[in-house]
Amino acid sequence: MPKFCANLTWLFGELPYMDRFRAAREAGFEGVEVLFPYDCPTQDMRDQLVLNGLSFVLMNCPLPNATGGPQGFAAVPGGEERFRRDFDRTLRFAQVLKPLHIHIMAGVAEGPEAEATFVRNLRWAAARAPRQGLTIEPINRIDMPGYFLADYETAARVLDAVASPNLALQFDAYHAHRITGDAAAAWGAHGHRARHVQVAGFPGRHEPAGGAIDYPAFFARLAADGYDGWISGEYAPATTTVDGLGWIR
Numbered sequence: 001m002p003k004f005c006a007n008l009t010w011l012f013g014e015l016p017y018m019d020r021f022r023a024a025r026e027a028g029f030e031g032v033e034v035l036f037p038y039d040c041p042t043q044d045m046r047d048q049l050v051l052n053g054l055s056f057v058l059m060n061c062p063l064p065n066a067t068g069g070p071q072g073f074a075a076v077p078g079g080e081e082r083f084r085r086d087f088d089r090t091l092r093f094a095q096v097l098k099p100l101h102i103h104i105m106a107g108v109a110e111g112p113e114a115e116a117t118f119v120r121n122l123r124w125a126a127a128r129a130p131r132q133g134l135t136i137e138p139i140n141r142i143d144m145p146g147y148f149l150a151d152y153e154t155a156a157r158v159l160d161a162v163a164s165p166n167l168a169l170q171f172d173a174y175h176a177h178r179i180t181g182d183a184a185a186a187w188g189a190h191g192h193r194a195r196h197v198q199v200a201g202f203p204g205r206h207e208p209a210g211g212a213i214d215y216p217a218f219f220a221r222l223a224a225d226g227y228d229g230w231i232s233g234e235y236a237p238a239t240t241t242v243d244g245l246g247w248i249r
């Protein structure tokens with residue numbers, strides 16, 4: 001049985017943030033992720049997680065306020081000090097929130113120097129928090145212009161170069177489809193590196209159903225491959241969140 005979690009940055013937006021946890025639980029989710037859980041009282045959020053019996057699956061690094069944008073700078077040459085400072089700030093939140101994964105965002109950069117910077121920063125982060133799961137995620141450059149990590153071959157090279165057991169691939173099927181034209185084939189080539197999966201329909205980034213990605217087949221493939229991590233709904237509901245949850249069944 002797949003473990004589906006709800007991305008509360010995208011889902012249940014009809015509700016105030018702190019009410020989304022209970023709504024997710026009532027809708028049947030056992031886990032949630034929040035991309036940037038930095039501007040709410042951390043203990044209140046922890047209480048919501050505990051009260052509703054939810055696993056906290058993932059949060060992003062860095063904090064958007066500290067960087068002037070959500071795209072990070074782990075691959076930005078010259079941004080090393082800033083990366084380290086912000087990673088440590090994320091770890092302080094993580095001590096309370098206890099996410100299974102922290103997604104480290106690469107930032108806008110290009111070229112071999114950016115790749116070398118990314119590898120160095122990730123090595124540092126993986127050693128700094130050896131028991132914390134960390135991920136990197138290829139994101140398509142149509143949605144995020146100039147984003148450094150925008151293909152799976154680069155992600156594979158970086159993961160191999162860092163070679164740390166607590167760093168893995170975050171496979172977002174929506175981005176995979178936009179980057180490669182075939183999310184299922186991308187999974188076939190790179191899924192063995194993934195410890196977290198996110199899903200959305202293509203091309204609209206609504207519910208993972210009925211678009212260009214055959215999700216029933218994709219979920220079956222994940223199961224057949226023995227993927228036992230979480231699968232997160234990270235999409236903009238076409239109508240209301242609850243009305244759109246048929247894809248889980």
Ligand SMILES: O=C(O)C(=O)[C@H](O)CO
Pocket residue numbers: 035060070103137139172175198234
């Ligand atoms: O854009 C995505 O798909 C993500 O998962 C990032 O974390 C964006 O913040």
Ligand SMILES: [Mg+2]
Pocket residue numbers: 137172198234
């Ligand atoms: Mg994603």
